[in-house]
Amino acid sequence: MVIDSQKMKSLAEATSREDVAGRSLWADARRRFFRNKAAMFGLVLLVFVSLFALLGNSIAQWSNEEIDFSVMGMVAEQGGPSLSNGHYFGTDDLGRDLFARTVQGTQISLAVGIIGSAIAVVVGTIYGATAGYFGGRLDNFMMRAVDILLAIPYMFVLILLLVMYGRSITMLFVGVGLISWLEMSRIVRGQTLTLKGREYIEAARAIGVPAPVIIRRHILPNLIGVVTVFATLLVPNMILTESFISFLGLGVQEPMTSLGALISEGAGTIAYGTLWQLAFPLLFFVLTLFGFFFVGDGLRDALDPKDR
Amino acid sequence: MSRPLIEARDVRVTFDIHRPSDLPWTPPAQLHAVNGVSFTLEPGQTLGIVGESGCGKSTLARALIRMLPASGQVIWQDGTDLLTLSPRQMLKYRSEIQMIFQDPLASLNPRMTVGDIIAEPLRTHRPGMSAKERKDKVRAVMERVGLLPNQINRYPHEFSGGQCQRIGIARALVVEPKLLICDEPVSALDVSIQAQVIGLLEELRRDLGLTIIFIAHDLSVVKHLSDEVMVLYLGRMMEKASSDELFAEPRHPYTQALLSAVPIPDPKIEKTKQVIPLDGDLPSPMAPPKGCVFRTRCPKAQAICETVPADHLTGSHHTACHFAGETVSA
Numbered sequence: 001m002v003i004d005s006q007k008m009k010s011l012a013e014a015t016s017r018e019d020v021a022g023r024s025l026w027a028d029a030r031r032r033f034f035r036n037k038a039a040m041f042g043l044v045l046l047v048f049v050s051l052f053a054l055l056g057n058s059i060a061q062w063s064n065e066e067i068d069f070s071v072m073g074m075v076a077e078q079g080g081p082s083l084s085n086g087h088y089f090g091t092d093d094l095g096r097d098l099f100a101r102t103v104q105g106t107q108i109s110l111a112v113g114i115i116g117s118a119i120a121v122v123v124g125t126i127y128g129a130t131a132g133y134f135g136g137r138l139d140n141f142m143m144r145a146v147d148i149l150l151a152i153p154y155m156f157v158l159i160l161l162l163v164m165y166g167r168s169i170t171m172l173f174v175g176v177g178l179i180s181w182l183e184m185s186r187i188v189r190g191q192t193l194t195l196k197g198r199e200y201i202e203a204a205r206a207i208g209v210p211a212p213v214i215i216r217r218h219i220l221p222n223l224i225g226v227v228t229v230f231a232t233l234l235v236p237n238m239i240l241t242e243s244f245i246s247f248l249g250l251g252v253q254e255p256m257t258s259l260g261a262l263i264s265e266g267a268g269t270i271a272y273g274t275l276w277q278l279a280f281p282l283l284f285f286v287l288t289l290f291g292f293f294f295v296g297d298g299l300r301d302a303l304d305p306k307d308r
Numbered sequence: 309m310s311r312p313l314i315e316a317r318d319v320r321v322t323f324d325i326h327r328p329s330d331l332p333w334t335p336p337a338q339l340h341a342v343n344g345v346s347f348t349l350e351p352g353q354t355l356g357i358v359g360e361s362g363c364g365k366s367t368l369a370r371a372l373i374r375m376l377p378a379s380g381q382v383i384w385q386d387g388t389d390l391l392t393l394s395p396r397q398m399l400k401y402r403s404e405i406q407m408i409f410q411d412p413l414a415s416l417n418p419r420m421t422v423g424d425i426i427a428e429p430l431r432t433h434r435p436g437m438s439a440k441e442r443k444d445k446v447r448a449v450m451e452r453v454g455l456l457p458n459q460i461n462r463y464p465h466e467f468s469g470g471q472c473q474r475i476g477i478a479r480a481l482v483v484e485p486k487l488l489i490c491d492e493p494v495s496a497l498d499v500s501i502q503a504q505v506i507g508l509l510e511e512l513r514r515d516l517g518l519t520i521i522f523i524a525h526d527l528s529v530v531k532h533l534s535d536e537v538m539v540l541y542l543g544r545m546m547e548k549a550s551s552d553e554l555f556a557e558p559r560h561p562y563t564q565a566l567l568s569a570v571p572i573p574d575p576k577i578e579k580t581k582q583v584i585p586l587d588g589d590l591p592s593p594m595a596p597p598k599g600c601v602f603r604t605r606c607p608k609a610q611a612i613c614e615t616v617p618a619d620h621l622t623g624s625h626h627t628a629c630h631f632a633g634e635t636v637s638a
Contacts, residue, residue, distance in 0.1 A: 022462035208402035
């Protein structure tokens, strides 16, 4: 007999060994993501911007509301970025510290983006998955409602909301949350329709698993890929929307500020030789957007390698 | 004699087809995917269902477990008609009837570990079971179907097709069902793996006393496993007989044609073998031929076939043909 005793032994060992840890699709995706240079660059940008937003205030020498009377009136000559007087990013038109204001603007912008996106993920996913899974008349009714809401120009609604209920940060969150989940629910519904036809869903139905459990156990985990990608790409869109609203002068109110409001102010004074007032908020704005877009692209490539 | 485990009486599955050109009030066209199928299955027996693609094999299987709306009666051993039960009442019977699917990998959720997949029926039907008991049970059943129990935390994509089908079988067996419906369980596997999986099914049937409904389009596989064989064509039963009888002496011209097309792994016999050709394509199930549905492709079709449907439900060897048993001279 030509039985390789070595191999027989290793086979015997294999059968008695401890549980083998499986490599899930998530682990695979994580590996692909961390190998992606652009995505890692984006992630570094995001970490940097988040740290700036979270810890910036402890570095700042001035608060965002204080006015530095020594530079007031002579902002163009003395308000520029300087380490000696503590205005790292210079001051704004009134002599307020631009560093502290950029920190606050970044906080608000990130918050709007992330909260808007989070609302989209929660509401959009549940709504879309329900419509897609149950199908038929319910699906028709739910998706036509979405169509109707999408048909209303959202910028118009947002502006109306802010005008009617006063300009407040809460209203801004409400407005952004109202519009952000619509696209998401459509995407999720479409994805659910394709998942519904898969044999493992059929297998679960044959076993007798109740519908809510099927949605939770089988549909949602398989949706997460699409949802994360879309959510990451939605964050910069939300930031852009908020910035646009703030740029129009309808967004957050003084003394609060956002990147859009700062850019708007900076753009207004560009003719008077105070370029830093535009440059610093714009830099953080662009870094944030780049970061989210790169990470979103990286996630898409990592979670769905066939799609490249 | 004990009652049959499951008895189907005149099962029909009809789909409403809305054509795009239809106005909202036009009555939908009807597609009879399964038309008047009956059978009885004794405990421990295996029923093979064969037929070409689109003849309603899988539809019949799904109708039996209430995945599709069907009319007729499906009587379980205890006398209940499964087709009249509410979804909640049906739940009790779902653990008694389990199913194995055609595409082994597609029938397993890629995001779940093998252990979770196999445990899913337990979580649904034995909610009182502790996690520990469940895991032990899963390990035992994995070993039973020839998987290494230490692979419990792996994911489906880390297994081969044959192993995936074993996982599917383990999932079906973990709740100790009485009836196993196999929907073409081996047609997605290559031949050597087919043999292994069929061997496993045979072994399980013997050891656990399973009753099996085995759907396939491969006649040799069916012959090997089945006690009784049913041939479907356009949703209708063409012939139903014990396996030995059907393969030794097919009576329906469709069965004869099917059997003559089975390749024989011996070039000498294969060359001299007479194949009965079937002309034309499968007619549209939307507009099946009048009279005998098979007449458009039947080498023996006569005038009577065009008007009188062939429904001869007699004896143990049931044949839906006016000229049953006559040899073909084509």
